[in-house]
Amino acid sequence: MIRLKGRIYIVLVLSIALTIASCNNNKAKTDSKKVIFEPTWESLATHNTEPEWFKDSKFGIYFHWGLFTVPEYYDEKYPRWMYFEKLPVKGWGGPVRPYHNETYGGIENFNYHDFIPMFKAEKFNAAAWVDLFELSGAKFAGPVAQHHDGFAMWDSEVNPFNAKDKGPHKDITGELFEELKNRNIKTIATFHHARNLARHAKDTTQWADKCTAPMMSNNSYYPYHPQLITSTKDPELKYLYGNLSEQEFNDYWLNQVNEVVDKYAPDMIWFDSWLHLIPENHRKKMVAHHFNSGINRGQEPVVFYKQQDLPNNIGLLDIEQGGKKGISEQYWLTDITITKWGWSYTDKLECKSAEMLIRNMIDVWSKKGVVLLNVSPRASGAIPNEQQDVLKSIGSWIKKHKEAVYGTRTHTTYGYGIAASEDNVHGGQSATMKYTKDDIRFTTSKDKKTLYIYILGLPDEKMNIEIRHVIDNSKNQSIKNVALVGSKTEIKWSIDGDNLTVTTPEASEMDEIATVFKVAFK
Incomplete structure (x- = not known):
């Protein structure tokens, strides 16, 4: 009995020790997940x-x-447009409701969630x-x-x-x-x-039957109406339609x-x-x-x-x-x-x-x-x-x-050229600007020892091109070499102030999309 009790005692001690170790280990894991940022802007x-x-x-x-x-029809807002019944057919979103009626039998028979099995x-x-x-x-x-x-x-x-x-x-x-x-x-x-x-349930002026312009009821994706599925109280469907x-x-x-x-x-x-x-x-x-x-x-x-x-x-x-x-x-x-x-x-x-x-x-x-x-x-x-x-x-x-491309940083100026600036409705300029060989852009290496000059098109071959804003005079720079990225051909060049003149090689050595010269500084 004494020996048995001793074994039980040893097992008990080991069990306690393992439990403490486990707790400490779990605590360490918990502690390792530190709350570094509080939910405040500061x-x-x-x-x-x-x-x-x-x-x-x-x-x-x-x-x-x-x-x-x-549906692969019209645009990604099809689920929204299909519930508008009064949009002009030739306006933004307008063709969707007629198409949905003809193809799927209308929202009376086929709602957005009915696309799920498809x-x-x-x-x-x-x-x-x-x-x-x-x-x-x-x-x-x-x-x-x-x-x-x-x-x-x-x-x-x-x-x-x-x-x-x-x-x-x-x-x-x-x-x-x-x-x-x-x-x-x-x-x-x-x-x-x-x-x-569904943010417009209490505003009847924004209900689906009143929506005659695509920006109406805009703070909610699905236009609301008590007779539409968008007003559903179904315990599952309400999550899809946001009700x-x-x-x-x-x-x-x-x-x-x-x-x-x-x-x-x-x-x-x-x-x-x-x-x-x-x-x-x-x-x-x-x-x-x-x-x-x-x-x-x-x-x-x-x-x-x-x-x-x-x-x-x-x-x-x-x-x-x-x-x-x-x-x-x-x-x-x-x-x-x-x-x-x-x-x-x-x-x-x-x-x-x-x-x-x-x-x-x-x-x-x-x-x-x-x-x-x-x-x-x-x-x-x-x-x-x-x-x-x-x-x-x-x-x-x-x-x-x-x-x-990778790892580059900005130069003292982004560049220059003749491309006409086109405003973008979301701010800044359009992402579809039409650039040509007469448009120049710059980036540099992280250490600023290399300048990359992008000509946004195929330059004329065997021509002298003067490129402005190459030298950063505040850094007392001087050029060691000029090369053509992606080619081993030698480039003739000269420098006058902060302007660089390069002689372009044969067209086959350059790139139709964008030709890139590499300027190495001493």
């Missing part, structure tokens, strides 16, 4: 909004693809998509995690309408992020769901963003317009959670906003379909389309040329910007060949000139 402003990896990246890809793509994404292949993104030269990528329509493109426990539980029955975000992270490509998730709430109380919706909005941050660890989260509709306290909590979670995982997280939806010392500004007109004090982002109009796939889309895209991207880089390019996959998950060809052309140009 605390969040101490975060570095411009990590080196982002400044080096220059180019990323995202894509408007989801349940709204299924969204199969049968050709979606995360590895093949990331192969293409990598080939394009993109340094970050990710999905529109949720568009305005309320359908989540991840495996969600918060949103019952998600791509894992319904439609494709695939964790689109999870599969893509796994492939991207395996290749050390940074990740971005974009959110557009801030106006998913919740304001408090319930705001928490629902925040919980979805936090779920993506916790489950998929994006390096960047990005928000479309209407983020200002979310209470400030929720926005502070959202940013703090993203920053704290990222830093605790060893990341350097970034958040993007539009207009004035976040303070500029918290996140980085995104300018839709446009860019700055001069060098910015802060880094910034522009999200642009690979197509001439529209964000999601329709049979009417036409691609921009690689020439236009690259030249406008160079302009962005010269002004301290980074480009987020939107791709438009088909509902099946196939990326159209025309878009693939453009991405490959971009990748080919970048590969040839990569030293003049």
Whole structure:
């Protein structure tokens, strides 16, 4: 008995010791997840909004693809337009209701959620998509995690309408992020769901039967009416159509963003317009959670906003379909389309040329910007060949000139030229400026020992070109050599003050899209 009691005593002591060790270990794990930022603007402003990896990246890809793509008609706002009955047919959004009536029998028989079984994404292949993104030269990528329509493109426990539980029955975000992270490509998730709430239920002047212009009822995605599905009290469908109380919706909005941050660890989260509709306290909590979670995982997280939806010392500004007109004090982002109009796939889309895209991207880089390019996959998950060809052309140009792309910084001036400035409706200048060989842009290496001169077109061969603003007189610079990026041909050059004259080689040595000269300083 004594020996037995001794063994029991020893076991008891060991058990207690193991329990204490386990508690200490769990405490250490808990303590390791430090709360670095409080949900206040003052605390969040101490975060570095411009990590080196982002400044080096220059180019990323995202894509408007989801349940709204299924009709492949008109544009990505089909779910909104289908509930307007009085828009002029020839106006913005106007053709959708007649098309829906003719094709699907009208909203009396076929509502937006009825598209869900048709969204199969049968050709979606995360590895093949990331192969293409990598080939394009993109340094970050990710999905529109949720568009305005309320359908989540991840495996969600918060949103019952998600791509894992319904439609494709695939964790689109999870599969893509796994492939991207395996290749050390940074990740971005974009959110557009801030106006998913039915905010006009008590304002009859904004109801669907009164909406005669596309901007009416604009703070809510779905136009409200008591006789429409948008007013549903169904315990599940109300989450898709946003028919919740304001408090319930705001928490629902925040919980979805936090779920993506916790489950998929994006390096960047990005928000479309209407983020200002979310209470400030929720926005502070959202940013703090993203920053704290990222830093605790060893990341350097970034958040993007539009207009004035976040303070500029918290996140980085995104300018839709446009860019700055001069060098910015802060880094910034522009999200642009690979197509001439529209964000999601329709049979009417036409691609921009690689020439236009690259030249406008160079302009962005010269002004301290980074480009987020939107791709438009088909509902099946196939990326159209025309878009693939453009991405490959971009990748080919970048590969040839990569030293003049990644890791570059701004010069004393962004450049000069004759391209007529075109204003962008979202601010700044248009993302479809028409540049030529008469337009010059500059960037430099980080150490400022190299200047890159981009001629936005194919210069005439065997010609002397005078390039202004090359020498930074404040730094007492002198030129050691001038070379042509992507070529081994020798370049003849001379310097007069801060102006450089180069003699162009044969056309075959230069680039039709953008020719880049490299100036090495002593």
